Amino acid sequence: MAMFVHLTPTANAARIRRSGIRAASHGRDGSRGLYCFPVLPSYTLTHQWLRELARHGGPRGLVAVHLRLPDDEPVTVGRYNHSPAATTAAEAVRRTAALDDPRGWEVFVPRAVTRHEVHRLRAVRQVTGWRYFPDSNGRTPCTCFGCRVRGEYGSQRLRRRRPHPLDGPAPATPVLLRRIAAAGTPGDTAQLVETLHWFGMRRRGPLDQLAHLADHPNPQVRVALVEAVANWSTPGVTELLHRLAQDPDADVREAVEFTAPEEEP
Structure with a gap:
């Protein structure tokens, strides 16, 4: 059995314990399922997506859902914004663990996960991982509508300092x-x-x-x-x-x- 971690808002924890994880995300091919990441020896790499996802995750932060999938479970694996490769759960774990730098990689399971496949839920340190994209520190932030997060600390000041030609700030x-x-x-x-x-x-x-x-x-x-x-x-x-x-x-x-x-x- 292959072990993965799925990060989700803490508000979803009770429902996941009761009925599993819904297939609410869309894959590259339009199928519905959920995103997760293999559980690696490194805590930081395993939970690397936390800070990025927490930008949209709600006031109580995120919780880690560990799930077990059959080794031959069909999944896709790849780096975000790249075309993923179709493979099995066990092979996705092997490929990711063999990478020199697995930051930004993700696994997509094209179905819902039942409560019997949920191994455990655990709290995670909310400061783990990268934001925006790996190695984003030192790069000029983008203020376009797609990249910015409404209400994020300092976002209004940043937009005034670096206005985007198409996305504002908007006129009064x-x-x-x-x-x-x-x-x-x-x-x-x-x-x-x-x-x-x-x-x-x-x-x-x-x-x-x-x-x-x-x-x-x-x-x-x-x-x-x-x-x-x-x-x-x-x-x-x-x-x-x-x-x-x-x-x-x-x-x-x-x-x-x-x-x-x-x-x-």
């Missing part, structure tokens, strides 16, 4: 609303899409002053509206997205489906 809300008004009726598509892009950088927004764009004749504007408000906590967002989920344009419906939140693993 009154400035953006004036741009929406200046676009006219029904409005210049390019200007509306660009302005809605900046609204998407916010956690909340003036939904009542943007909802009319759900009736814009150009579907590009309606798609941009979905992407702008999907992550807002403003009351009324769910109702607006439900309405746009019935849009006659397939791209708009797909945008709503794509932005729908998934359950945590």
Whole structure:
């Protein structure tokens, strides 16, 4: 039996003890499953992903779930952002252990893990591992929307010091609303899409002053509206997205489906 460790928010611990680990992540081929890493002699290497995952892991930190899989269990293994190789669980452990530097490597199990395959749960030191990517210390941090974490300590100061040409900081809300008004009726598509892009950088927004764009004749504007408000906590967002989920344009419906939140693993 091959032993792996799966890192997950502490809030999931009780559910995992009761029913195992859900197949909530997506692999490179689109299959659903979960990511894990072989248990190696080195504690630091085994839990190397902890600090990076903890950036999104919730206020109570992460917990390590040790799981046993059959040696011939089909998995994929490889370095993140590279095409993984299909292999077995035992071979994935062997390949990873043989690497001179296994940092950034990961194993994907394309299925859920039952509670009987969970060996144990244990607390881990929350300062273990790297952030962003291995050897990131000394490199200029990226402030694009995909790399930054909302609410992370010092992130706002960093964005002001190194503004990203496409991802902000965004102009103030009154400035953006004036741009929406200046676009006219029904409005210049390019200007509306660009302005809605900046609204998407916010956690909340003036939904009542943007909802009319759900009736814009150009579907590009309606798609941009979905992407702008999907992550807002403003009351009324769910109702607006439900309405746009019935849009006659397939791209708009797909945008709503794509932005729908998934359950945590």
